[in-house]
Amino acid sequence: MKYSRTTIAFFLILILAFILRFWQLDLKLLHHDEAIHSWFCFELLTKGAWQYDPSYHGPFLYFITTGLFALIGPSDIAARILPSLFGFAIIPLVYCIYRIGYINRNQMLVASLFIAISPDMVYFSRFLRHDIFMLFFTMLMLVAILYYFERGQTRFAALAAVAAAGALSCKEEMPVIVIIFILFFSFAAWKKRFVLPSQWKTDLLVSCVLVVAIMSVLYSAFFYHIDTLIGQNFSITAQGLHFETNTTGWYRAIEHWTAMHNQQRLGGPMYYYVPLFLLYELPIFILAIIGTLQFLLAGFHPLIFLKKVKNWIRERRYSLPIRDLAAVTLMQIRSGENLDRKSEEFFRFCIVWMIGTMAFYAYVGEKVPWLIIAQLLPMCFVATYKLNWQKAAFALAGCIFLIVMTWHVAFIPADINEPIVQVQNSEDMREVMALMDASDHVVIASKDYWPLPWYYRGDRWNKIEFYGSQMSTDTLTQKSPGVIILHDTESYPSIPGYQKKTYKLSYWFSFYDNEKRLPEYYLRRDGKMGSINIDVFTPLPA
Incomplete structure (x- = not known):
């Protein structure tokens, strides 16, 4: 069986993406948040303890990671396998969009490559x-929606609902x-840019029920914490239904994150x-700006504009004379010859999608580096708009920059002075933990640990x-x-009797x-980094 060059190229991109996501997963210590999430999963595994808290986001991560811990045991590698798998799985979904004709071969390959090697x-x-x-499910939802418009089959509406949930x-x-x-797809369907199947109202109803059902199961911890859905002290009496809205999960989520936005923690x-x-993401960012401008200015022809300006200066009329209309009309026809309405x-x-997410994350008070990927995914597609050979050459040259930066941020086993880390646990802690492993008794008297x-x-x-704070030396x-x-x-x-050495507990770009x-x-x-430091005392040598 012979494979096309497109298939081979895409397969090579998949191999590269797989290596970048799975090679030496435990190269760096878990980030502060990763350690907390992993510990919650361990507690869920060993004690069955989990309840929705908006500070730590939704339930999906905890249940699926706990399941993997149950299969292969808790470890740094086990904690990172599923994020790597879901991050990798985004790329085959790009191919799915190509298969139904919304992007061409070169656009599919470049977008896939960008996602594969983006730092x-x-x-x-x-x-x-x-x-x-969340990013994987967002991409899956998009693919399911596009297939639903193309094929008109209820199964794709159900898949979109599962992805949304x-x-x-x-x-x-x-x-x-x-x-x-x-908003976009409703408006596009109303304008007949997408064709809805005859059973779309039934499919919409089934999809909504499916979303609510899946979310209810997960957020209630499989109905173990039903109060997340209906609030505390829920009751039905002769006087009616008693329902404490402010104790439900959705209300607490809105209340908490509105407070965080206002506080700008x-x-x-x-x-x-x-x-x-x-x-x-410099090359992707540049190409996305160019792509956006090309799309917005698609109906703008500089020659036509100059002719109109010239005519206005000469005759104080902005409309073109008859002698120019034939040339202009021919130019407009030629410019639209290769226009693919579906792709457009x-x-x-x-x-x-890109501008909407960028505007939203620019507005919200919480600014953290991992929120960039929700903005980056649509940007990888916009960067391939009207992909001619010049833009393709720039994209391939830009991949050198992306690969170098990916290697720097993900595969150097040292503390790096980069904003992408937010607050990362220092590699110094490996030496501290080696000292702890060699000791039968350890005292921690610090609020940061x-x-x-x-x-x-x-x-x-x-x-x-x-101890959560400093204690006397005798204690x-x-x-x-x-x-x-x-x-x-x-x-x-x-x-007395101890030697002291200072280590970085965590660090950040300053x-x-x-x-x-x-x-x-x-x-x-x-350059200089900010850090939280700990003093480690060990007994003096005998």
């Missing part, structure tokens, strides 16, 4: 957070993306994500004596521990320490 896509596919799961069970901002989809300027695009509508949607609960989960925590040393850990701002110059050397930083990616 943000790779980094956050190797990262146990809800965002990559999955995405809505990941993160609380997904309703905004769903609204973008609904992790705030930033509205252009927060633009520097991140320039740092990590798809790219119209991608531009709306994650990711240690994850790495010393279960019975391993038994040898740790934990710390009364059981002669082999390791004493204190926050460096709440520590002692010395403890804009204020690098703002006067930004061009140099962009090229060298070095």
